[in-house]
Amino acid sequence: MSAFLPAPSRRGARAVARALPVLAIGVAVAIPVAASAGSSYKPNTSVGHAPGHARNVIMFLGDGMGDSEITVARNYAVGAAGRLPGLDAFHNQGEYTTFAVREDAPASPDYVTDSAASGTGWATGRKTSNGRISTTAGTDRDLPTILEIAKAAGMRTGDVSTAELTDATPAVLASHVSARGCQGPADMAACPQDAKQNGGPGSIAEQEVDHNVDVLLGGGQGRFTQLNTGGKYTGQSVVAQAQAKGYQYVTTAADLAATKAGPFKKVLGLFSAGNMDLELTGPAAVPYPGNPAARCTTNAARTATAPHLADMTTKALDLLSTKRGPGFFLQVEGASIDKQDHAANVCGQIGETLAFDEAIQAGLAYQATHPDTLVVVTADHGHTSQIVEAQTDTDHSPGDIVTVTTADGQPMIVNYATNLHGRSQSHTGTEVRIVASGPQSDRVMGTTDQTDLFRTFRAALGL
Numbered sequence: 196m197s198a199f200l201p202a203p204s205r206r207g208a209r210a211v212a213r214a215l216p217v218l219a220i221g222v223a224v225a226i227p228v229a230a231s232a233g234s235s236y237k238p239n240t241s242v243g244h245a246p247g248h249a250r251n252v253i254m255f256l257g258d259g260m261g262d263s264e265i266t267v268a269r270n271y272a273v274g275a276a277g278r279l280p281g282l283d284a285f286h287n288q289g290e291y292t293t294f295a296v297r298e299d300a301p302a303s304p305d306y307v308t309d310s311a312a313s314g315t316g317w318a319t320g321r322k323t324s325n326g327r328i329s330t331t332a333g334t335d336r337d338l339p340t341i342l343e344i345a346k347a348a349g350m351r352t353g354d355v356s357t358a359e360l361t362d363a364t365p366a367v368l369a370s371h372v373s374a375r376g377c378q379g380p381a382d383m384a385a386c387p388q389d390a391k392q393n394g395g396p397g398s399i400a401e402q403e404v405d406h407n408v409d410v411l412l413g414g415g416q417g418r419f420t421q422l423n424t425g426g427k428y429t430g431q432s433v434v435a436q437a438q439a440k441g442y443q444y445v446t447t448a449a450d451l452a453a454t455k456a457g458p459f460k461k462v463l464g465l466f467s468a469g470n471m472d473l474e475l476t477g478p479a480a481v482p483y484p485g486n487p488a489a490r491c492t493t494n495a496a497r498t499a500t501a502p503h504l505a506d507m508t509t510k511a512l513d514l515l516s517t518k519r520g521p522g523f524f525l526q527v528e529g530a531s532i533d534k535q536d537h538a539a540n541v542c543g544q545i546g547e548t549l550a551f552d553e554a555i556q557a558g559l560a561y562q563a564t565h566p567d568t569l570v571v572v573t574a575d576h577g578h579t580s581q582i583v584e585a586q587t588d589t590d591h592s593p594g595d596i597v598t599v600t601t602a603d604g605q606p607m608i609v610n611y612a613t614n615l616h617g618r619s620q621s622h623t624g625t626e627v628r629i630v631a632s633g634p635q636s637d638r639v640m641g642t643t644d645q646t647d648l649f650r651t652f653r654a655a656l657g658l
């Protein structure tokens with residue numbers, strides 16, 4: 196993430212140099228959109244009406260990435276008047292509502308969604324209750340997902356996340372369980388009816404492998420090394436199950452880079468025991484008066500052998516891309532934007548947002564040479580962080596605040612006050628941004644709902 200860490204004093208020189216946006220992590224230069232004229236890729240492939248058929252879909256999901264999270268990262272990395280080269284590169288933009296429904300009353304809204312219910316919404320076109328993975332509220336019926344529909348049509352599929360691969364967002368595409376916690380074979384207490392020994396489809400990890408998703412990249416070794424407790428692979432780990440089903444299993448960036456793009460072979464890449472390490476670290480949010488303004492720093496504790504999100508995105512595109520025949524559906528999640536918002540960790544949150552931006556740039560670079568690709572960037576729900584005014588003894592947040600120095604050289608105070616100090620901060624019920632480019636991207640414009648995105652995918656792919 197050094198890409199977005201230049202000291203403010205270096206920024207002027209970079210702007211004058213009009214450096215091109217280079218896509219490799221650690222090399223990319225954050226530049227305003229105005230400065231991208233003459234760069235090697237054209238991020239805006241569509242403005243307004245965007246007819247045609249998409250052969251491929253790349254969906255980028257920033258978990259918990261509301262407008263506030265984007266603005267925090269933009270101010271920090273490129274300044275208030277700057278524009279992020281990935282997130283801010285789109286013209287076709289809308290907002291969508293994100294609410295879930297109540298488990299005990301599925302016709303009634305639950306105003307604040309989690310990633311499981313919102314993910315079920317965009318993955319299946321149907322609302323459900325918080326905690327459910329592509330199953331119906333109240334009745335626990337499986338809902339067909341866009342990944343399953345794409346797979347049935349012969350398309351290749353990929354699911355990438357910085358969280359455990361069994362976390363809610365990657366899970367909604369390739370599994371059906373009644374409770375999001377049922378991630379590995381040993382985690383089935385909350386959904387015994389889904390366990391294989393009880394005639395169910397198994398844990399999320401088992402189902403992702405059984406779905407034969409062509410490319411699975413993220414964290415979560417701790418789920419996949421659990422032993423199957425039912426079915427054909429009883430007593431074997433989910434990794435062994437995957438290998439028996441033809442997956443190449445890799446655990447480092449170097450091994451991932453060495454996987455070959457054809458003749459095609461499925462890839463399971465798990466790069467950490469749990470969620471993948473954070474890109475940036477910095478001062479903690481605390482009650483008033485808070486901290487002296489500071490810049491974030493590279494997280495020295497990050498596992499050096501793990502790929503960055505942009506690396507995983509580029510490799511997934513390399514593995515999934517074909518010259519003819521059906522295309523692919525790829526989901527890429529920046530998961531820890533949400534997790535660090537929960538933790539009131541502003542630098543963690545910023546680093547994950549910027550890593551997500553670099554992944555989007557990789558997707559746009561692919562689209563530049565494959566214009567029959569629909570790229571969508573959105574979030575699943577809003578979150579707690581807010582940029583607030585200067586705090587005083589008489590007027591200040593009752594919650595936690597943290598001050599970072601932005602690329603403008605100015606202090607930015609970020610407030611976390613949707614829960615008590617030291618407790619997990621809360622999601623919020625706001626609508627969130629959705630942007631897109633490529634065929635049918637005008638469908639995201641206006642005010643839509645997260646379930647409409649499922650129909651946009653189907654329309655674009657002709658499924």
Ligand SMILES: [Zn+2]
Nearest residue numbers: 259533534537
């Ligand atoms: Zn969350």
